[in-house]
Amino acid sequence: MGSATSVTERVTACGAPKGRADAARNRERILNAAREAFVVHGADASLDEIARAAGVGNATLYRHFPDRDALVHGVMHAVTERIADRAERALAEENSFEALRSFVFAAAEERIGALCPMLSGRFDPVDPQSLAARRRVEGLTEELIRRAQRAGEVREDIGVGDVMVALSQLTRPLPGVGCGRIARFVERHVQLYLDGLRAPAKSELPGHAATLEELREDN
Template sequence: MGSAARSASAPAAMPRARADAARNRERILAAAREAFVRVGTEAPLDEIAKAAGVGNATLYRHFPDRDALAQGVVLAVADGIAERGRLLLAEESDPFEALRRFVCIAVEEKSSALCPLMSHRINLDDPVIRSARDRTEKVAIELLERAQRAGAVRDDIGAGDVLVAVSQLARPLPGTVTAGMARFIERHVTLFLDGLRAPAKSPLPGRPATLEDLRAQHC
């Protein structure tokens, strides 16, 4: 009887275990993202585990070393931005509002502050990393071009211009407290977005920046 009861409960226990593991993974990635942005990729892993509310063994079970954790953070951020961008394409009827919200999402996810992870800890030629980057860039291009076709955004910019601006605006100034920068970042992101609107108030020097231009700079 006891054996039968244990067998009956096993299928229910397994989904719960998987759900718990998935939640632990998400908490670890969120805590690592904040720690890496705040103090760099050498942030103590035991402090990341503590912030996530898990033990060190749980962290290492999901991410055996620092490089694996860094890759997990970058993938989670890229996939999160791409997924939310796809929802905007499907659900937001105002093309400029969709682009505005996408820019704010990228800033909120601190994607630009994670650039050092990609250059020091991540192999940019890894197919998994490249695929995640391509998905995010594809959504950015679609949102920008849709807004341009609608006449809502000036036509003398490219996706590279948008991503460069987001990178610069979202990165805190050296020596500042990251949390205290939020109100300044919000103001300057709004200024940038207003500058995207058509008709343009003044011509831009040079040509629109492409994603290939950005890759040539080796972030």
């Protein structure tokens, strides 16, 4: 895998030219098709099939993403940015618990728990562009949680790390179970999880709230 900087530069250099709405649409189609392909087939999904699913030719795909690593980087960055944008929109909602709820469901729809394990070998989490996007998501998620806690709607003994872990686990397929089979149950299980966040708490949680620093200690 190339350096984080080189991947970012390749993605940026090959992005849609300014003023070219058709190029921007093609890039978005490629990213959406690639995300679906990576969820179903993993990081080695056929680039030819991704191009076909996006409705573009191979040359168009390679013009935007010159290699597989650049495409993986583009998918992960696009997914993270969409999650962050959804968090910002949620913060504009009046009811703090409903804001958190709508964000969690929107983030779950991106199936980040299915993507990350499959793409981890080709994705550099400390790439500057990706790191900035991830920190944006984390900061906005923390604000959603804190706002709901201040309103007395979310239990006090959870933190942003708890929500991040839950989103990852609830959207990750079980061993031997395809993503398509578990997808139909994600909404149900996310709602069960959200019910457990409500205040007043019905039980005392063991241990302490998961922090992002602890989750990254071994990385």
